[in-house]
Amino acid sequence: MFLKFTSTLSQATPHSLLDDAVAGLVVTIMLVPQSIAYAFLAGLPPEAGLFASLLPLLVYAMLGSSPTLAVGPVAIISLMTLSVLQGVVSPDNEDYTQYAVLLAGMTGIWLLLFFLIGLGSWTSFISHSVVSGFTSAAAIVIILSQLKYFTGLDIPRGGPGWSPIGYIAEHWRSIAYWPLTVACVGSALLIFWQRCAPVFSTRLPVPTVVTVLINRAGPLILIVSGALLIVLFDPPLATVGAVPSGLPILALPDIANLDWRSLLLPSAILALIIFLESLSIANSMARNQDVRIKPNQELLALGTANIVASISQAMPVAGGFGRSMVMKSAGARSQWAAIFTFGFMSLVCIAAGSWFEHLPHAALGAMIVVATWPLFNWRDGWNAWRFQPSDGLVWVITFIGVLLIDAETGIMAGVLLSLIFYLRRTSQPHIAEIGRIHNTELYRNKRRHEVETIPSISLIRVDENLYFANSDFLINYVLKRVAKRPDIKHVVLVGTAINHVDFCGLEALELIHQRLAERGVTLHLAEFKGTVIDKLKTTHIKEKLAPGRIFFTVADAVRFLTQEPDDNPQSISATQNS
Incomplete structure (x- = not known):
């Protein structure tokens, strides 16, 4: 394990740099409103999201x-x-933002620890059902968390993800019409733009870059329209307020005055989710690219990125699917x-902070x-x-756990259930x-x-590794088979699928072997893999x-045990090279 820089920057040409510059502009247009929105989703000030989109x-x-x-x-990490x-x-605590900054740093440290132990090669230890169930439930929880901005109600934070529904049911008479109208119209605008803009933009005689800009301009149009609504008509709508201009001040989190121990386990779980989500997105895009994603290198990159986010007073970061596809x-x-x-x-952070002051929640x-x-x-x-x-x-248990309790409980329940199964x-x-x-x-x-088959020989194939959890099952299976067939003189255990003992x-x-010998039956082994045989040779199993x-x-x-005279079978102890 050593520090290694990416090769994706080393083959740039003037033409490719121009393409990258245009792509960077398109992503920025999308990233500015997203950064502010996801900061609010995490309960943080807008600059925490903007700074997370810098270093x-x-x-x-x-x-x-x-x-x-x-x-x-x-969204999910927020x-x-x-x-x-x-x-x-x-x-509402004044230390809340500092805890978020500390969480980013601790998450980065966990990711670097995973890098050092080579966790990137263990990418399948959490099943797809757990990740998918978590993602789907998190999407519902995120949507429910935004109902406070749709209704204008001061829905308390905390509690299970479904709690906003109960609060709205009790206070529905207090729903404010301006926020509801703006949020519903804004949602309709974005959905319309997503579905219709690609249809119309492809008919325009413009370069592909302009087409992409048009297709992704929906959020920008929404925030500009919302800001103009506030400036021109001053409706009763909550807004983002003043966003400080300038670049982040680099500083370490104030660990001495924060309860960092309470973040140890949650930050580890958050690190796993950041890694799995980012890796799955990178792999899905790599299928159409001539590139190989290196999981352990991703751990290094994501860990360092989160530590830098913490030092620059930002929230935790991960790879985003929508942003990456754009x-x-x-x-x-x-x-x-x-x-x-x-x-x-x-440039946005330096010069354009005041532009978002009138952006409606x-x-x-x-x-x-x-x-989402x-x-x-x-x-x-x-x-x-x-x-x-x-x-x-x-999938269901993970989904319900995230929705009814919290993300950590849902993920742990899903992982535990996967392990039990x-x-x-x-x-x-x-067998x-x-x-x-x-x-x-x-x-x-058969x-x-x-x-x-041969009446005196029982050939038994074991289709699983032989370890502590199934050793008794195998013993019982073999002894029961032999007990039912007193004509058996030889049992051959076939280890084609056994990779570990x-x-x-x-x-x-x-x-x-001992129990069969008491019945006058001989145990043999066949087709055990070379790595397993190498391990068995360190014991006295052959003599026993x-x-x-x-x-x-x-x-x-079979040839040896039936004593066919024309054959001279070799035992594996003499010719095992597999």
């Missing part, structure tokens, strides 16, 4: 392995930031587009709702259920008695194929199995 972009551009992943504030911090400090479709060739975005965002709420709704994907859960009910149940499945592995297909040396499950598995083999043998193939075992 973290620059850091990822230098360290990341994806040429078009756009890093910054994203929601998790709010959820984590509400359990530690009130959003950057890619706008013609970005490399992370130079992110560097140009950093430049444009710096209702417009930001509409933008968050429309951007596509994340709700119930079909993932349904398809998982249809294919394998246990995966569908993991895995242990249950592997503790009762598929098949096999026989020879006529006129071949292929051995298959329940599925017409095969030839732990100490309990070794003891199980020895116990099976005697007179049983370890065979290279099942066919060798």
Whole structure:
């Protein structure tokens, strides 16, 4: 593990730099309102979102392995930031922003620790059902959290994700019509623009870059229209207020005066979600690019980006799907587009802070709702259920846990349930008695194929690793089979699918041998993989199995045990190279 800079910046040409500059401008137009909206979603001032769109972009551009992943504030991470911090400090507390900054730094440290232990190679330890269930529930919670801006009600923060519904049901007579009108009209405008702008823009005789700008201009039109509404008519609408102009002041979080211990576990979970979400987005875009995403390099890039976000007084950051797709479709060739975005965002922070003073909260709420709704994907859960009910149940439990309790509980419940199902499945592995297909040396499950068997030999194939959770199951299976067939003289365990044997598995083999020997039956092994045999050779299993043998193939075992005179089978102990 060592510091390594990305190669996506090294092959730039004047033409590609021009494309990246245009893409950077397009992303900036989208990023400015998004940054402010996601900061409010996390309960933070707008500058926390704007600052998160500065130095973290620059850091990822230098360290990341994806040429078009756009890093910054994203909806799900903003929601998790709010959820984590509400359990530690009130959003009205003056230290709330400092806790968010500290959370970004601790998340970055966790990501760097994951990098140091090589966690990038363990990318499948959280199932897709858990991630999908969390994402779908988080989308609903985000949408419900924006109802306060739709209704103008002062809905209390905290509590489960569905709590805004109960509050609105009790206070529906106090709903303000101006926020409701602006939010609904704004949502309709964004949906209309998303669906209709691409249809009309493709008919215009303009360059592709202009087409992309037109297609993505909906949020910009919404915030400009909302600001003009406030300036011209001064309706009773809550606005963003003054946004400080200038670049962030670099400083470490005030750890001494903050309860950092309460953020240890939540920041670790947040780090995992940032990594998994960013990696999945990068991989989905890499399918159409001549590039290979390096998971461990992503951990380094995302960890450093979050530490820099903390030092620059910003909120936690991750790769954003919508922003990344905009950057890619706008013609970005490399992370130079992110560097140009950093430049444009710096100009916005220096000179344009006052432009957002009159931006209505209702417009930001509409933008968050429309951007978040596509994340709700119930079909993932349904398809998982249809294919394998246990995966569908993991999706449902994760979804309900996030929606009814909080994000951390939902994720932990989903991961725990996945582990339970895995242990249950592997503790009762598929075991098949096999026989020879006529006129071949292929051995298959006798329940599925017409095969030839030998009464005195039982060929038992184990389709799972042999370890502590299933060793008793295998012992019981073999002994029951032998008890039902007193004519059996030899049992051959076929280890084609066994990649690992732990100490309990070794003891199980020895116990099976001992119990079979008491019945006058000999145990043999066949087709165990080379790595497993290498581990078994460090023990005395070969001597303990005697007179049983370890065979290279099942066919060798059958020929030897039936004592066919024309063959000279070799045991695996002499010729094991697999």
